[in-house]
């Protein structure tokens with residue numbers, strides 16, 4: 001059975017204090033959830049140590065990005081192995097903000113996926129179309145091509161470390177969420193693409209991201225191919241994030 005995951009991507013937000021108070025609150029309020037959800041906190045890298053210290057054993061922790069190299073003269077970068085060293089289990093790769101603001105190509109994304117998986121982390125590959133691409137009827141082909149390129153180097157025995165997050169760019173931080181039906185349709189198509197790539201598609205967790213809030217999470221997570229969410233803004237408020245974690249249906 002594939003895992004249900006709710007991951008909070010803080011982006012470039014937060015503080016040492018938030019890494020203590022919010023994480024402790026989320027930990028204490030989600031530790032006893034019986035819906036099987038795995039809760040992941042993904043703070044700015046500088047706060048990973050603080051989050052790990054407050055995660056209490058029941059939360060997982062991730063980084064928002066890693067470099068495509070193992071070590072060396074790459075000022076400002078962190079390596080996947082360093083994230084493991086600090087107690088992380090996850091790394092985002094290819095978030096649309098990285099692709100758009102930092103020029104990450106599919107090729108670089110694929111190299112990072114290789115580093116992340118090779119280090120023993122779970123890679124959360126982020127994919128999604130722009131509004132222009134959706135309006136041109138190209139959403140599914142754009143997303144399929146991002147998945148094929150980003151995961152091209154995954155070996156047969158590495159698929160259990162792959163998670164895909166579908167995040168339509170037009171829904172990120174805008175308050176506009178894809179309808180549960182549209183998100184489900186894209187997730188079903190994603191699963192088909194993964195299957196065509198030879199991946200064990202039914203065992204790979206597919207997350208939805210883009211303005212997921214406490215009041216729309218349940219409808220999204222009720223869809224058969226949506227296995228949880230990648231949450232931005234709402235992950236910075238403990239009450240909202242916990243409510244989203246609670247919205248994952250039990251036993252599916």
Ligand SMILES: O=C[C@H](O)COP(=O)(O)O
Pocket residue numbers: 009095167171172173174175209210211212230231232233234
């Ligand atoms: O990584 C998270 C996504 O970009 C979603 O962000 P958002 O929930 O603020 O729209």
